[in-house]
């Protein structure tokens with residue numbers, strides 16, 4: 125449910141990144157979300173589409189890239205992607221593992237269409 | 242970086258130029274910035290700020306109440322609506338401010354910009370520890386830093402042992418996890434060690450407490466831990 129809030133942060137941040145450019149010129153917003161960020165991409169996408177109209181980002185397409193979760197095994201040194209039930213190392217079975225990445229939430233870049241010269 | 246795309250748009254036939262703006266920013270930057278300011282203010286004053294999160298009914302209010310004899314406490318109470326919990330603190334003479342998220346679209350979490358001024362105000366009571374009782378939810382509060390020194394996740398025995406796998410982010414961001422209502426474990430024929438194991442799989446270094454409002458020694462253990470954190474803060478302050 126907090127996807128609504130996150131969508132608002134995305135839109136605010138987009139508007140502040142384009143400065144004086146009219147918001148309707150934004151054609152693309154690329155976002156990356158780690159699988160462990162606790163965000164449902166479909167839900168975020170829905171709110172983005174809904175709220176973008178209200179703030180003038182009328183032509184923006186939102187692209188959400190979902191990044192995998194990565195853990196590192198402290199026993200054998202290999203990295204792995206855990207599944208829902210298994211948070212131990214699939215290579216050696218150790219449960220001495222450390223989270224590496226997968227909870228990030230970032231706006232990567234925007235694309236703006238400009239009038240030709 | 243510029244790339245030129247030749248397209249016919251709006252019929253005027255001019256080549257359309259596409260400009261790319263690299264943003265590379267955390268989506269919640271605006272929240273983080275306010276959270277950092279709150280964190281610095283509390284650190285400067287030497288007041289420990291504890292964000293208490295957990296499912297509805299996991300025992301957040303009871304937990305905070307049980308710690309009031311150990312510290313000079315103030316509370317920020319977050320709920321979607323009502324001030325039922327806040328009233329309990331007010332009746333005990335504990336300074337409390339209520340935040341209802343129904344004015345923020347009934348949000349299932351608190352955000353730093355909504356609570357900053359209230360957290361500043363609570364400092365006027367000269368508390369030793371300020372507890373934030375977050376909105377009862379195991380998903381949404383995990384992404385929103387409020388500037389806390391400690392993020393305490395309350396995980397109650399009746400919720401069953403598999404919650405950490407189902408809701409990893411909140412357990413991953415916790416500084417400590419209190420398994421609450423442990424007095425119910427024998428009654429429910431549940432093994433608290435299984436809860437602990439599952440928490441450790443998600444967050445191998447987190448501090449885990451077994452907690453029950455009915456077992457004073459478990460309350461004291463948490464009080465000790467928080468007191469140690471206060472001492473660390475005092476050291477940092479005097480640096």
Ligand SMILES: Nc1nc2c(ncn2[C@@H]2O[C@H](COP(=O)(O)OP(=O)(O)OP(=O)(O)O)[C@@H](O)[C@H]2O)c(=O)[nH]1
Pocket residue numbers: 295296297298299300301302303304326377421422423424425452453454455
């Ligand atoms: N047996 C037992 N019951 C407890 C314990 N802690 C809390 N409870 C009971 O659990 C219920 C919910 O406790 P609260 O402290 O109100 O929980 P909460 O997380 O603040 O609830 P919300 O604010 O509504 O989300 C109450 O009936 C408490 O009496 C405990 O350690 N053992």
Ligand SMILES: [Mg+2]
Pocket residue numbers: 301302303326374
């Ligand atoms: Mg409560």
Ligand SMILES: [Zn+2]
Pocket residue numbers: 197198199200201202213214215216217218
């Ligand atoms: Zn391994």
